Amino acid sequence: MGYNCVSLILTILLVVITWPVVYGNDATPILQNKNRIEQWFNNNVPSQNGRGDFKTLTEAINSVPVGNKERVIIKLGHGEYKEKEQALSMRISGNKATFYNCKLYGYQDTICDDTGNHFFKDCYIEGTFDFIFGSGRSLYLSTQLNVVGDGLRVITAHAGKSTEEKSGYSFVHCKVTGTGTGIYLGRAWMSHPKVVYAYTDMSSVVNPTVFYGEYKCSGPGSRKEKKVKYTQDIDNI
16 A cells, blocks of 8 residues: 555544553452552553653554564554644554554555454544555444545455455444445455445435445445445344
8 A cells, every 4th residue: 555645644533542561461360459559560650741651653662662562552642643644543463453543644555454353433534545555454443434535435445365364344333434435344455355344224325326245234325226246244143
């Protein structure tokens, strides 16, 4: 994918995030004494106002030791974080990353959901073209996908390379919003893309003629009578 948007400022606005845990061995039980809970957590908070441990998200990520095998959660202080000024807001190449109540803004290529299993819940993701792309295997639950700009706009570009590859994006109980009309839910980046929308509300901004896998979606963008003949509705299993 090309990051060819000029001087686009990366902005990550975190609305609500889980407790500020950074290192935690899953084998260590939670302490019974409530007053000692903070000792069970190891805080690592980037904040622009100098009250956190770091001033940038990059510094916080780089603080995680090479070869670390423990759970890592980084809590962001409120504000705009200007990193490398590319269209890419975030790239996920690890495994089992989880994002709750996050807002991710971008233009083209907002999120590179590159490799591994990931989970997004109650998030807001905004972009124009291929703004969720890569070879990840991820579930997006109760997340709003907001498409902005004009011209050709596509939400996903999944890079599945074979039928055996265990990857794909599932959007469940999500909402597709935006400006204008004619937005496409996805395109094939490689030969075997896998993208499924289930129980998702598709507004009139969605082009109702082209789909990947769809299961019991609603809204004007999901009208079945306008689909081309080769598209697929997923039946009950």
